[in-house]
Amino acid sequence: MGVYHLMATINPLSSLKNLIPNLTIRGTGFSWNLVADVLAQFQYAFMQHAYMAGIIVAVVAGIVGYFVVLRSLSFAGHALSHIGFAGATGAVALGVNPIYGLLVFTVGAAMGMGFMGKRIYGRDVVIGIVLAWTLGLGVLFLSLYTGYATEAYALLFGEILGISQADVIVTLIAGVVTLIAMAIMFRPLLFASVDGDVAEARGVPVRLLSILFMVVLAISVSEAVQVVGVLLIFALLVTPPAIAERLTAHPIKAIGLSVLLAILFTCIGLFISFYLPYPVSFFITTLAFITYLVVRLWAYVRQRFTKLTSEAV
């Protein structure tokens, strides 16, 4: 089922006909009774798995992503996903489950980055060079595997509709571990992220937290790759918290909003993709992007409006 779906969506623009959405492509039509629609979708095991995995990943991404934005690690997070790609394809070339390759490479790279601590700032050139090379490595491993471009497609863009029950369980375990780690680290990590010098002088183990957080990030990235893939990781990890922190400065509220947005983007994206023959990750990223634009625009308009009214006075 998953592979067939992939084959169908790799070339959506091959003919103009495909641009017109065929709302019965999966056998069940869209109705305005949304509850009935969701229940209809839940008839399919792959959709159940997709929603479950998607929600777990969204919760983790919403929380971890808040700190990624706070600590200015967006680019490092992006690099981790590319390094993970090389690990995953390497694993496939060796005949091993790609998720293990993903985890080993990302966690290893994460520990290195965490160890560098503050010195990682402004190193985006170095990071960029390294991640470009790892992508090339990934291509090499792919060619060694004599196979499947679809595997690459899934890693690069996500294949949430091909998730098995075993995958859901692995995702759940990784998610729970990540959430427990974040819950334990929360206060000192926030302190170290906002006010590193003072935190260090007060005895907060800033270096240790840096490494631990990067490892948590590596695990979250490995999970999120299943949903949106390596290239679109930002959609879940960066956009929701970026939106949230424009709306509130209260840390708990910002994290809650970030999680809520991530869940909404994922679930609505999944829901829509059931009826339209385009990749799920496209819908998720587009929803995220549009929401971000709307929030920015609204803030701009509000600012201009208050300027106008204050000038009038």
Added chain:
Amino acid sequence: MRRIPNRSVGLINNDMQKKNTTDLTVSLQDAAVQLDSRIIWDDANVNVEQGEFVAVVGPNGSGKSTLLRVLLGLQYLSKGHVKVLGETPHRGNKLIGYVPQRRTFEPDMPIRGRDLVMMGLEGLRWGFALPGPAQHRQQKLVDEILQSVEALKYADRPIGQLSGGEQQRFILAQALIGKPRLLLLDEPLANLDLRNQIAIPQLVAKLASADSTTVLLVTHDINPLLPVVDKVIYIAKGNMVIGKPEEVITTETLSRLYEAPVEVVRDSNGRLFVVGLEQEVAHPHEH
């Protein structure tokens, strides 16, 4: 220029040796710090009593921040002894409040001033705060101290959007909320306008005297502090001296410290200016 021995010892406080070191907040004896091959300062003998407000002054690079780092346990002495609150300095001393040298917060830092102050109270503890009566009590403590630094009205705005002086009040509240016995401030007035350069030291003095907190404030300009300061530590050319402002910031004392003819002039408003240093920088004396 002939070398003057023992520039610091016995200069101002002749009764220093009689004090019991455990009563003192800070005590340096024959202390020196060396970084790589450069001696930052040497023969430092300084005693600070509980409740005193001490300004640490001197030219750039003289080792003022180094002194604070020694007291925080972040820098070791190459010679001599130091005691802070009766103990050897160590990291994470909860009795010391520290405000490091800093630029202002990023404009898009999504944290409220209130959160920053709360971190001073419990940012060290693992886990996260559970709502309940304990949390409520902590919020009240935060509100109280925000009231005393006069920052309650903008405590819920994103801290990056506030002015330098407003941010500094939260930074101060964060350092003071743990009720430290010693407060170390490294150039807290650097980015402030003149009004705040005078208001902030007065605020610090008011809060510190309420709890008998000892204050060491590093600055490059003594003048805004003259109304509130008890003693001055002057560091220049590796020499450190402590005493009342009118005893330390004099032509005599500073010429001895700089080992060059400098002059201290007082204007009609009582402000002190050190002149002659430009000569020293352009043509350093050999010795």
